[in-house]
Amino acid sequence: MEQLQAFWAGIPDLSGMAINLGMTLAILVIGWAISSLLGRWMRRIADRSPRIDPTIVPMVRSVTVWAVRIVVLLAVLARLGVQTASLVAMLGASALAIGLALQGTLQNFAAGIMLLVLRPVRAGEFVAIGGQGSGTVDEIGLFMTRFVQVDGIHILLPNTLVWGSPITNYSRNKTRRLDMMLGVRYDDDLEAALAALQALVDQHEGILADPAPQVMVMEYRDSTIMVNIRAWTPADQYWDVYFDLHRHAPQALRQAGLRSPIPLREVKSVPAPVEKDKAAHA
Template sequence: MEDAVREFNAWAPRLMDMGINLLVALLILIAGWWISSLLGGWVRRAATRSSKIDRTIVPMFYSTVVWAVRIFTVIAVLARFGVQTASLIAVLGAAGLAVGLALQGTLQNIAAGIMLLMLRPIRAGEYVALSSGADGTVEEVGLFLTRLVQGDGIHLTLPNSTVWNATITNYSRNKTRRLDIPVPVRYGDDLEQVLAKLTEIVNGREDALKDPAPQVKVFEYKENGVIVNVRVWAEASKYWDLRWGLYQQIRTSLEAAGFQPPIPLREIQNPRTGAAPAAPALGAKDSGKNVSDDAAT
């Protein structure tokens, strides 16, 4: 009995120290995790409220702050138990090198994400299209992935390396966009009246910018008519409203003014007499075939 008491008295200080170390380490771990979340939330709120900080970098900046604090917390906990942190860091560095070689694609995504945030060819809220075929509004550029929301509401997630290696068409970076609408006019219609009518339509649109001034010009000659190009500028946010509105308004206004869209015509010659037979009904391919057959006979 005396030996057990003597052995317990010998182990009691060690057990007490171990218990205190466990308690302190647990408190450090809890405090570190709480502080990391607190700092991360503060960084996110500060970045969101500031108009000078691009919200594209907020998710990556948040993750960096949070995990930097947590890594230092874990190192402090290990140091509490007497672990040599210098040798641990060296081991982690070697392990990181081995993992990096095994995960080259993942590290490539991280490097691509850093380049996307540094050069910022895309930003949150911008509508972009990639040469890979993906398009949508940028939701977030993270450490590994870029998230897009397509026009039909589908959420699209892409590796950062895919975005970085693609040709990016950014439709939202400039404040204004140009709209070109080809309007066909029949031969024989009064071209000057058509130009005047189109100019009146464009000038009457409030969402069409006055500077640069709209242009209505003859652009090209086709087999069935003259192509008039209507060129206007609009704010990027109003581009589609202007496009849809002009396409509908131009067609209805020209028809109301008596201008009909050009219809393709085809003249069939009699190879023997050189005279043209009676014109077939427009738009009927079978009629044209019958006339050519009759002419051949």
């Protein structure tokens, strides 16, 4: 009986192990689900609130979700009896080694933080990255920034290229200035051309009255006087106004009785010289 009792005492408590394993699994599943719900909740709140910049939502969501998941994993390991203190130290050493091996990736992460803090670009803005391309900013991630070109093609650029390149932001200001050059013949009525174009821009719905649009002579070329239209439009209507003016400005000049400018060359005929001996013989 004593040997039998010793044998049973040496067998692990299977019921306790099952309970511990079940609780560990429950912590893992519930913690993972909470992190996912927290990420969706943050995105939903950001979509509903106009005060939250949508540019920072993807990065903050990713950092929050994975921070919760790391805590859950540490809690699971502690439940299983693993010494988390030594594990954290080992993870720190591993992180240092990985950081040295992935310096470029960490530079992209740091550049992404700078893009979010200083915000030279924001989601929904149309920008041009010097030498890299142009498009509408769709998302600034931890390591990559996604743009959508006007033809619908997606461009992914490392954050270091975005941060380290000249950025031209076409959407940050509410208004943009439009410049358009047209040619008028020298022998046409210049004042009539200026008046017709001025009436066109003054009556256009997409052109702002303040600052007032201007029509002015800019330069003189071989056979053409160059006239410049300078007007301010809302940034979101710039291209609509641009294409509309290119369509109606030539029509306004033709209705005013002006002709389309074409290159002109004056050709003179010079009589051939008469040879002296032929003239003497005659």
